[in-house]
């Protein structure tokens with residue numbers, strides 16, 4: 019597994035979202051899992067927050083990136099980007115409050131409709147199981163709901179740690195096994211950090227695993243992509259002719275009508291072997307509304323610039339749509355990351 023950034027020490031990054039009514043203990047579960055702490059005075063979070071926890075499955079290093087809502091779940095106003103690209107979702111209710119159990123149907127539909135991932139792994143958690151005397155939701159009732167909806171189910175306590183680790187372990191192993199079954203793990207993910215307008219952006223760049231030779235790239239490869247870089251070889255006209263195929267592949271599979279596209283003619287260091295005139299490529303790019311650059315991975319020409327262009331376009335699109343809601347959330351994530359770096363706990 020090749021990660022270009024030496025500080026990134028994992029093979030796979032799985033986004034997991036927490037969902038459920040306010041007060042059920044989502045933030046406490048996050049804190050327990052990622053920092054092994056509990057705080058009775060758990061403060062309401064503002065904006066989106068995520069923390070990470072690393073585990074190993076079958077010798078692969080997995081980073082679970084766990085997302086927590088921001089208190090805006092009180093108004094059922096969780097931004098769609100919260101769910102997008104999630105591999106797993108943990109639905110939480112409070113065993114002492116039946117209303118929070120009744121809300122589960124709403125949260126389930128929210129995740130299913132917004133995650134963009136038909137294979138999203140779902141888990142149901144009945145939290146606060148330490149408060150036995152205050153129980154309002156019988157275990158059997160919850161188990162029935164879980165079975166009817168194909169969810170794994172556990173009762174947990176963020177306070178005394180019961181089953182919190184196990185719940186995440188079940189979700190992560192399921193994601194891993196699903197992907198392995200589909201051979202989706204053959205995809206190589208690289209992480210690169212960059213800054214745009216004082217926001218720290220993590221570009222997760224996916225590379226195919228050689229299966230593009232057979233035009234057999236698994237659909238999940240494209241799913242949830244914010245950007246796509248189409249590459250041909252300036253010394254090989256066939257690779258240029260294939261672009262139409264790849265363009266349609268991306269457009270039809272990315273599930274994102276706003277996916278930002280970029281065209282790259284690579285190997286521009288091999289000037290003498292050129293088979294695709296720059297003008298011809300530029301025309302194709304213009305006709306299809308793609309930014310265009312010639313690059314050389316060998317001598318570095320334009321490689322960084324190409325990614326920068328794509329990332330800035332994604333950022334600007336999102337900003338325009340206020341999907342970033344906006345700097346407030348990013349700022350918060352950044353602060354949390356700094357705190358975590360400082361603490362050097364598990365993240």
Ligand SMILES: Nc1nc2c(ncn2[C@@H]2O[C@H](COP(=O)(O)OP(=O)(O)O)[C@@H](O)[C@H]2O)c(=O)[nH]1
Nearest residue numbers: 040041042043044045046058060146175176177
């Ligand atoms: N007894 C008990 N209290 C909990 C547990 N988890 C969370 N709480 C408390 O429940 C309240 C709401 O928790 P919080 O994590 O903010 O819930 P969120 O709104 O879903 O993020 C806080 O006062 C927590 O201390 C638990 O497992 N047991």
Ligand SMILES: [Mg+2]
Nearest residue numbers: 044045063089
């Ligand atoms: Mg919270």
